[in-house]
Amino acid sequence: MLVIGLTGGIATGKSTVSTLLASHGIPIIDADVLAREVVEPGTKGLRDIVKVFGDGVLLPASDPHSPSSDWRTRSLDRKKLGSIIFNDASLRHKLNAIVHPAVTRAIAWRVLKAWVRGEKMVVVDVPLLIEGGLWKWMGTVVLVYCSPELQLQRLMTRDNSTPTEAHSRLSSQAPISSKIAYADIVIDNSGSLAELEGEVAAAVGRLDRAVGWGWVVSWLMPPMGVLSAIWTLGWRAARRGKDRKRD
Numbered sequence: 066m067l068v069i070g071l072t073g074g075i076a077t078g079k080s081t082v083s084t085l086l087a088s089h090g091i092p093i094i095d096a097d098v099l100a101r102e103v104v105e106p107g108t109k110g111l112r113d114i115v116k117v118f119g120d121g122v123l124l125p126a127s128d129p130h131s132p133s134s135d136w137r138t139r140s141l142d143r144k145k146l147g148s149i150i151f152n153d154a155s156l157r158h159k160l161n162a163i164v165h166p167a168v169t170r171a172i173a174w175r176v177l178k179a180w181v182r183g184e185k186m187v188v189v190d191v192p193l194l195i196e197g198g199l200w201k202w203m204g205t206v207v208l209v210y211c212s213p214e215l216q217l218q219r220l221m222t223r224d225n226s227t228p229t230e231a232h233s234r235l236s237s238q239a240p241i242s243s244k245i246a247y248a249d250i251v252i253d254n255s256g257s258l259a260e261l262e263g264e265v266a267a268a269v270g271r272l273d274r275a276v277g278w279g280w281v282v283s284w285l286m287p288p289m290g291v292l293s294a295i296w297t298l299g300w301r302a303a304r305r306g307k308d309r310k311r312d
Contacts, residue, residue, distance in 0.1 A: 077209045207248065217235060
């Protein structure tokens with residue numbers, strides 16, 4: 066099974082591409098959805114957050130008889146937590162140290178279930194795929210790209226923001242151009258929706274050809290699948306090492 070890492074930048078159209086890939090019958094594992102699931106009431110993630118930040122980051126209990134500090138029945142107050150970590154890098158690091166491993170485990174579990182179902186490929190949709198290092202564990206990396214100028218224009222239109230506000234948001238992320246070196250396939254989203262659909266269809270064709278029928282052998286013979294995964298990851302690590310030396 067081919068594990069495809071999908072990433073991009075803010076306002077590049079990654080969510081649209083994810084939807085189009087799903088329309089081709091490819092299962093999607095959305096890291097943003099998982100990031101919410103791993104901190105739902107009663108989860109270990111929420112318990113660990115309360116240990117670090119206190120029960121002040123929880124919304125009021127819907128049941129008036131529920132203990133005010135019970136993380137098993139109360140939801141996370143994302144706005145409150147966001148205000149706490151916004152200007153404190155050390156607190157953001159503590160939050161990420163709780164959430165990121167939990168999301169990574171959830172992704173791995175869903176990839177395993179997709180393999181058990183006999184899927185020949187699965188897309189892992191991660192906004193910070195490159196920054197977080199998860200790209201190293203992907204069989205193929207797909208990047209949704211548009212120029213920084215178009216990215217800025219789309220962000221202002223989408224959020225009804227000023228150029229200064231939009232530029233500030235873009236500056237908080239790694240430049241989209243810096244991610245191209247990590248990509249095996251670049252989907253250019255500079256044109257119309259019809260053009261994007263064509264780009265996605267071409268990318269799916271490339272992925273289908275790359276997978277071939279070898280995935281059937283790997284699925285029927287799990288040891289072959291493990292060896293194939295080790296070979297792919299090792300090859301990618303070696304190639305990235307050569308790329309970094311050239312840079």
